[in-house]
Amino acid sequence: xxxxxxxxxxxxxxxxxxxxxxxxxxxxxxxxxxxxxxxxxxxxxxxxxxxxxxxxxxxxxxxxxxxxxxxxxxxxxxxxxxxxxxxxxxxxxxxxxxxxxxxxxxxxxxxxxxxxxxxxxxxxxxxxxxxxxxxxxxxxxxxxxxxxxxxxxxxxxxxxxxxxxxxxxxxxxxxxxxxxxxxxxxxxxxxxxxxxxxxxxxxxxxxxxxxxxxxxxxxxxxxxxxxxxxxxxxxxxxxxxxxxxxxxxxxxxxxxxxxxxxxxxxxxxxxxxxxxxxxxxxxxxxxxxxxxxxxxxxxxxxxxxxxxxxxxxxxxxxxxxxxxxxxxxxxxxxxxxxxxxxxxxxxxxxxxxxxxxxxxxxxxxxxxxxxxxxxxxxxxxxxxxxxxxxxxxxxxxxxxxxxxxxxxxxxxxxxxxxxxxxxxxxxxxxxxxxxxxxxxxxxxxxxxxxxxxxxxxxxxxxxxxxxxxxxxxxxxxxxxxxxxxxxxxxxxxxxxxxxxxx
Amino acid sequence: xxxxxxxxxxxxxxxxxxxxxxxxxxxxxxxxxxxxxxxxxxxxxxxxxxxxxxxxxxxxxxxxxxxxxxxxxxxxxxxxxxxxxxxxxxxxxxxxxxxxxxxxxxxxxxxxxxxxxxxxxxxxxxxxxxxxxxxxxxxxxxxxxxxxxxxxxxxxxxxxxxxxxxxxxxxxxxxxxxxxxxxxxxxxxxxxxxxxxxxxxxxxxxxxxxxxxxxxxxxxxxxxxxxxxxxxxxxxxxxxxxxxxxxxxxxxxxxxxxxxxxxxxxxxxxxxxxxxxxxxxxxxxxxxxxxxxxxx
Numbered sequence: 001x002x003x004x005x006x007x008x009x010x011x012x013x014x015x016x017x018x019x020x021x022x023x024x025x026x027x028x029x030x031x032x033x034x035x036x037x038x039x040x041x042x043x044x045x046x047x048x049x050x051x052x053x054x055x056x057x058x059x060x061x062x063x064x065x066x067x068x069x070x071x072x073x074x075x076x077x078x079x080x081x082x083x084x085x086x087x088x089x090x091x092x093x094x095x096x097x098x099x100x101x102x103x104x105x106x107x108x109x110x111x112x113x114x115x116x117x118x119x120x121x122x123x124x125x126x127x128x129x130x131x132x133x134x135x136x137x138x139x140x141x142x143x144x145x146x147x148x149x150x151x152x153x154x155x156x157x158x159x160x161x162x163x164x165x166x167x168x169x170x171x172x173x174x175x176x177x178x179x180x181x182x183x184x185x186x187x188x189x190x191x192x193x194x195x196x197x198x199x200x201x202x203x204x205x206x207x208x209x210x211x212x213x214x215x216x217x218x219x220x221x222x223x224x225x226x227x228x229x230x231x232x233x234x235x236x237x238x239x240x241x242x243x244x245x246x247x248x249x250x251x252x253x254x255x256x257x258x259x260x261x262x263x264x265x266x267x268x269x270x271x272x273x274x275x276x277x278x279x280x281x282x283x284x285x286x287x288x289x290x291x292x293x294x295x296x297x298x299x300x301x302x303x304x305x306x307x308x309x310x311x312x313x314x315x316x317x318x319x320x321x322x323x324x325x326x327x328x329x330x331x332x333x334x335x336x337x338x339x340x341x342x343x344x345x346x347x348x349x350x351x352x353x354x355x356x357x358x359x360x361x362x363x364x365x366x367x368x369x370x371x372x373x374x375x376x377x378x379x380x381x382x383x384x385x386x387x388x389x390x391x392x393x394x395x396x397x398x399x400x401x402x403x404x405x406x407x408x409x410x411x412x413x414x415x416x417x418x419x420x421x422x423x424x425x426x427x428x429x430x431x432x433x434x435x436x437x438x439x440x441x442x443x444x445x446x447x448x449x450x451x452x453x454x455x456x457x458x459x460x461x462x463x464x465x466x467x468x469x470x471x472x473x474x475x476x477x478x479x480x481x482x483x484x485x486x487x488x489x490x491x492x493x494x495x496x497x498x499x500x501x502x
Numbered sequence: 503x504x505x506x507x508x509x510x511x512x513x514x515x516x517x518x519x520x521x522x523x524x525x526x527x528x529x530x531x532x533x534x535x536x537x538x539x540x541x542x543x544x545x546x547x548x549x550x551x552x553x554x555x556x557x558x559x560x561x562x563x564x565x566x567x568x569x570x571x572x573x574x575x576x577x578x579x580x581x582x583x584x585x586x587x588x589x590x591x592x593x594x595x596x597x598x599x600x601x602x603x604x605x606x607x608x609x610x611x612x613x614x615x616x617x618x619x620x621x622x623x624x625x626x627x628x629x630x631x632x633x634x635x636x637x638x639x640x641x642x643x644x645x646x647x648x649x650x651x652x653x654x655x656x657x658x659x660x661x662x663x664x665x666x667x668x669x670x671x672x673x674x675x676x677x678x679x680x681x682x683x684x685x686x687x688x689x690x691x692x693x694x695x696x697x698x699x700x701x702x703x704x705x706x707x708x709x710x711x712x713x714x715x716x717x718x719x720x721x722x723x724x725x726x727x728x729x730x731x732x733x734x735x736x737x738x739x740x741x742x743x744x745x746x747x748x749x750x751x752x753x754x755x756x757x758x759x760x761x762x763x764x765x766x767x768x769x770x771x772x773x774x775x776x777x778x779x780x781x782x783x784x785x786x787x788x789x790x791x792x793x794x795x796x797x798x
Contacts, residue, residue, distance in 0.1 A: 164641065342624060423740050444716060458656045
């Protein structure tokens with residue numbers, strides 16, 4: 001068989017798609033999130049590390065991990081854990097289980113949606129208020145900050161809108177109970193700065209008249225440095241307090257003693273979001289009893305590389321600024337939709353869908369063979385279906401699309417239209433009663449295929465907007481599938497058929 | 503052989519207009535049925551909690567779903583309980599509870615009946631508020647209309663002649679109407695995924711119509727009847743393969759997400775309706791058109 005240009009295109013696309021999907025065969029389990037004030041974090045354990053051994057037992061699955069946790073050596077109230085990861089070994093003491101969440105290492109880079117991987121999803125909207133896009137972006141940012149403050153990192157929050165221009169916030173979290181999600185969402189993002197138990201100022205324009213943002217002279221990352229666990233970066237930005245808040249500051253600080261260095265006050269200014277401490281700042285001794293309207297807020301970010309640390313610091317600064325500007329949300333949120341899918345059911349579903357995909361492949365192949373009685377031709381159809389599936393999955397992995405059950409139904413349906421097109425090509429090119437030349441037959445087949453392509457794309461388009469885009473995945477994979485078909489696999493298939501025909 | 507073929511041609515020439523009546527009658531029956539249905543229920547579909555508002559619980563494990571339903575019915579009128587079986591072993595692996603009730607109320611009641619707590623390990627909960635579901639339902643219906651209009655425009659653009667285009671569009675419309683009618687007859691509670699499937703059906707069902715129309719209008723070899731028969735051979739095989747591919751989702755692999763199953767159910771009903779509407783409705787109209795235009 002001659003490998004034509006179109007076949008080369010197909011082969012290269014399949015290879016690229018496989019590279020995107022890149023199956024992984026690493027043993028171990030991956031750290032999904034870690035509490036920032038835990039001993040494990042202090043010892044340097046981080047998100048994304050792969051745990052190979054726990055307490056000298058080899059870890060290959062989530063089940064291994066949960067079993068081995070029980071074997072930790074007790075040291076008084078605490079338990080000693082020895083963890084070997086792909087990036088070094090860690091030994092730490094912790095009360096109870098390590099404050100981390102772990103998961104099996106994903107076998108491929110294909111991301112599955114909540115209905116297949118388990119987790120919770122909420123669609124949220126403020127009660128009785130129409131938000132502008134900027135306000136909605138602030139809400140997303142504040143919510144993100146709050147989830148982070150609660151140590152939930154595997155979260156995806158974004159703004160969505162529907163056909164009528166209604167705006168919603170969509171929150172998707174893996175590994176959270178519906179009660180927790182409900183509570184987190186219903187809280188309003190209250191920011192407080194306290195000295196001792198006295199509140200000095202709260203977020204919002206009553207206490208804070210201005211926050212320096214996007215201005216390098218008064219806001220920015222001040223420096224980066226190596227730390228025990230990797231790298232850290234400090235940030236700093238200035239806020240301007242109202243007269244009233246400044247008075248409170250003076251009143252509260254005037255009786256506080258200096259610390260042993262004499263440079264700072266012995267009590268710190270502590271920042272809380274929804275009553276959880278997020279940071280504490282030293283107060284310079286010169287500010288004692290002073291009516292100060294200008295306060296410098298500091299904080300830090302960390303990461304394994306200096307780039308990561310810089311990025312983390314910038315993100316933390318941005319979130320903190322948002323919360324200081326917006327204060328607690330000036331409206332209540334209502335949960336319009338809340339779905340939680342159990343991970344074990346999701347696993348069962350994933351297994352069934354894979355099985356179904358294989359069955360469909362088999363049935364289509366048999367039916368093609370029964371109809372045409374040609375092995376080579378059947379193989380060509382199988383090859384085409386297979387390549388279409390691989391390339392579509394590859395693109396989905398590349399754009400990091402979460403494939404939910406409807407999206408996978410879309411892939412199967414897309415391949416279905418592919419098979420239809422191939423039947424048209426076969427019938428047009430093998431038709432014996434037809435005396436017209438091959439050129440006009442191919443032209444006709446192309447017209448039918450293009451027609452079918454444009455109608456399915458046109459019919460699926462409205463799904464991108466309807467219902468807050470909940471079925472965007474379904475529309476996307478269908479359109480992706482038929483597009484891959486028309487541009488890549490169909491031309492290659494036509495070449496194969498021509499050679500089989502000869 | 504030659505004689506038989508001529509006989510076949512005569513048969514089709516004589517009967518094709520009558521053949522148009524069959525789908526037309528079914529179409530009218532469907533419309534009437536939908537009219538009655540609409541009057542009785544105030545809507546075109548039975549809707550599940552994703553479109554009507556309410557909660558759906560999926561509880562893992564082998565649970566006696568009938569007694570659960572009986573117990574729940576005492577407190578919640580519109581509750582509906584189904585089970586999911588693993589076809590390989592015949593074991594019940596989960597039950598699905600659907601109701602318009604608030605999730606907290608339903609959860610509490612289920613917990614007290616089953617005697618254990620529902621956690622995110624042993625159960626899944628989907629809740630949609632009534633205002634959102636109403637809003638989404640309306641939008642999905644608008645999406646169907648948009649989708650149909652976009653498809654129609656594409657068909658006009660492709661064929662650029664009035665009657666053949668209208669024939670294709672009417673066939674697609676009849677597909678949708680008949681599918682909705684059958685979905686209602688079967689008592690299916692439509693979910694949001696089901697509506698998404700209707701959009702796909704709009705795009706998918708016109709494949710064979712495009713094939714037929716192209717072969718009849720753009721091909722010059724053979725008679726019109728031969729071309730219709732040729733496209734029938736190709737098209738019916740396309741549809742049958744499509745149906746075969748959809749069937750295992752119902753008969754072989756039963757533990758699929760509901761959204762997935764409903765997409766496949768609606769596609770298969772639609773494909774069945776499409777056999778009728780392509781090869782009776784559309785074929786008859788296009789032959790009528792070809793004959794009257796003197797297309798040979």
